[in-house]
Amino acid sequence: MRPALEVADIFRQSGAIFRQAHAEAISRAQRRVMSAIELCRTAALGAHLEQCDACGHQRISYDSCRNRHCPKCQSLARAQWLERRHAELLPRVEYFHVVFTLPESIAALAYQNKRVLYDILFRASAETLRTIAADPKHLGAEIGFLTILHTWGQNLLHHPHVHCVVPGGGISPDGERWIACRPGFFLPVRVLSRLFRRLFLDELCRAFDAGMLRFHGQLEPLHDARAFAAWLAPAARSEWVVYAKPPFGGAEHVLDYLGRYTHRVAISNNRLLAFDGRSVQFRWKDYRHESRQRCMTLTADQFIRRFLLHVLPDGFKRIRSYGWLANCHRADKLATCRRLLGVEAPAASPAEPGEDYRDRYQRLTGKSLRDCPVCGKGHMHRIEDMPGSLPRAPPGHHHAR
Template identity: 75%
Template sequence: MRAPLEVADIFRHCGPQYRQTHADGLSRAQRRAMRAIELCRTIALGGHVEQCDACGHQRIAFNSCRHRCCPKCQSLARAQWLERRQAELLPKVEYFHVVFTLPEPIAALAYQNKRLLYDMLFRTSAETLRMIAADPKHLGAAIGFITILHTWGQNLQHHPHVHCVVPGGGIAPDGEHWTACRPGFFLPVRVLSRLFRRLFLEQLRRAFNSGALHFYGPLEPLSEARAFAAWLAPTAQAEWIVYAKPPFGGARQVLDYLGRYTHRVAICNHRLQRFDGDAVTFQWKDYKHGAASKAMTLAADEFIRRFLLHVLPDGFKHIRSYGLLANRHRAAKLATCRRLLGVVAPTQETSGVMDDYRDRYQRLTGTSLRDCPVCGRGHMVCIDTFLPGALPRAPPPHHVH
């Protein structure tokens, strides 16, 4: 049986030539992401030898790169993040999903100014939600929410947008009442869209006037003030896309959704179909035609280019919390919300101090990494470790993939 195709296979085969061909256009973060994915779960990162305590079967387990762009390294991070979020969900409250998307011309500029404009997207979408929710004409309450940045569409093109998961209510101005939204309806989308557009364009103009924006290639002429103003004018008249999905069915649905979206990378390995050394074929959903499932084939060079479009600047936080869920006062505000709703805080299981990654993975996902793949009765126990680049002292006699 042929091993499943991985992004790492494409990077290992074509990455060295890509780095040489595009040496001047790759950022340090992109180079680091490529290198991490290529080395993930190989001898270059070291690892350990495991042996079944029942049948004696041995296997080598190489270490993971743990890079956030690696399709293989997000399961445990996602499970741990979700465990922390579970305690913050409020029962008896509808949760809504709101998406803010940058128009295509602004998206092109955002790619050349990732840190500045992605921060701006976070800031203005959050301010939009908080301002409209606080308005007595709409909700009239202080709200809290989680925002997640995605920069890709299904075809891997650059498509920056943020997903916001928002409880359908908040704390009234007097601090002593919970104000709930109308069942099935959170905030008016058109009002959100207009305010989002105004706030973002105001901040973008300020960034230009302060000299904070950079322009390269086809956008270089926009560094002149008159050209920039003319280029920006149509976006001030266009409708910016803000999409509010129907409310989630309950707290479990919220967690399931967050689990799919929070630690996602541009493309998962299971969407890859073929790679012949020159071209990559992958599955994608065409949302312009009813989410029809289609296959797309790209030259390997173009596939790598599109994948690297979505590597974020070093240290950039792609998941942020605002309002009642902001880090500095989350615990106190959630306690107030529960008091006003008349609910108690959920109890959480805590892991022991000896919990290693396999115990945590099973506790959080329900999937065991310890079960012996041969006899199914025993557990795999670590009997040796080895450093990066070294071989284990007693390699398993079985062939290891």
């Protein structure tokens, strides 16, 4: 069921004014995201006419933009990704959720250097987990895990952090044993936090020395090496937030969790409450006060600006795999894990011959896109294509005006 209010409605009504007011500040990537969301499921991108084989009801289905920042275009991509991950889960193994967060001062620099600092965030958090897990004082094993980048908080402000989903155990150094962690406990958070801070700051300093960082606005004085070192000093002394949540209940709960987190955008349409052309109201959870549900009101300009804070650089991978889940040796290492655990690989659900996106969506989610909305008995069949006014790009690319 279509929400009463969508991010696209706000962009269509206030996007032109926002572009004029911030013409010098909006990047090309942000402009493309705005255009994609505005045009998503409109005649501009094309459509097709469908007809029910039972009652004859006809409807026009507009094509989607397929942009990864669009709130309406993630459900099939999420379902397909989860299908692939299902085959990688290990039964009888606890899974843990570890979150690495950047301090507020570093986050300000990250916004001006997204590709460089987000890459460092991925590498430093991954190396922290692998190093501590390999230490015999803690686990003494090679681990594998998934890492997912989120750049927002519930209030849409810039809050870069990564969520890591980690099996509670790994392969022994000789490759002949599965070493499980203690029940309910993975790795010490304080040890993770201190190493993460050191690794991240070391890489950040190397990026500065290599001239890879850009400084604008209030951060412009940090071009000077002494000023940069003085600015970093408080972050080097503070405690960085690394949070380890309680273990998941089992492999099924891991998939449920991943389904909620992997293909999220900054805000979903169902959190929007009202838009009067000038201001936007939306729900948010206040995690500082026991996750209370609150209502926030922003001007349309503020809302669009906050949404665009989270547009990623083109081609940037926000979901990555490490250790024995890394792409280069995932199949062999997973086979070793299953052999050591004495478990079988799960059977893959076969794709049907001639399966299109609607069949695939129903197979993966159990929800039908074919059912007739009028009689509920028949199925909708495509009877005519209606090309749009804009050329279509292949899946995964962005649409521009």
